[in-house]
């Protein structure tokens with residue numbers, strides 16, 4: 001049996017994923033969690049149907065949020081001219097510069113408190129984004145969570161302007177989406193026993 005990381009394993013993984021999508025099998029949530037990965041390679045020129053984009057963003061809309069305030073909103077970019085303009089902003093990142101669509105996750109620039117003195121917009125945006133990542137994976141597409149680059153050199157505001165965001169809103173995360181042209185895998189994770197324990201932090205035993 002080929003092991004993860006080997007070329008044969010990646011081949012089998014690709015065939016299984018493609019056949020699941022083609023034959024309409026639904027990927028269960030644990031499979032989607034295992035297959036999800038940050039994809040920074042090139043996308044094919046296959047366009048994404050709006051039906052899929054709606055389904056993906058609906059997954060984000062259904063995520064939990066602090067006090068159910070549902071503070072994240074989304075701009076789905078699939079207009080070719082707009083896609084092209086965003087592509088040009090990040091030429092070094094293959095996923096960003098070959099994406100067929102983008103999902104822009106938008107929050108308040110100055111979020112108000114919703115519980116005591118606390119606001120949860122970053123957390124709300126993160127739960128929505130993770131749901132979106134899993135939905136993207138389940139439908140056979142790929143993406144990567146782009147955050148750091150948005151904060152550099154006013155990229156968030158440059159894209160925000162293209163998307164006609166009001167002044168009080170800011171682009172927090174952008175997800176370039178498409179059909180992956182290359183096979184990538186999820187990065188290695190620290191083993192369970194080094195990150196999780198039953199009952200006591202860092203405890204040994206059962």
Ligand SMILES: Cc1cc2nc3c(=O)[nH]c(=O)nc-3n(C[C@H](O)[C@H](O)[C@H](O)COP(=O)(O)O)c2cc1C
Pocket residue numbers: 036037038039040144145146147148149150185186187
């Ligand atoms: C809060 C956050 C910010 C991230 N920002 C970026 C980013 O700006 N650019 C990028 O290429 N990946 C970004 N990522 C993706 C991580 O680099 C990636 O999740 C990590 O390396 C683990 O790889 P995996 O997603 O394949 O498991 C970000 C992820 C998170 C959760």
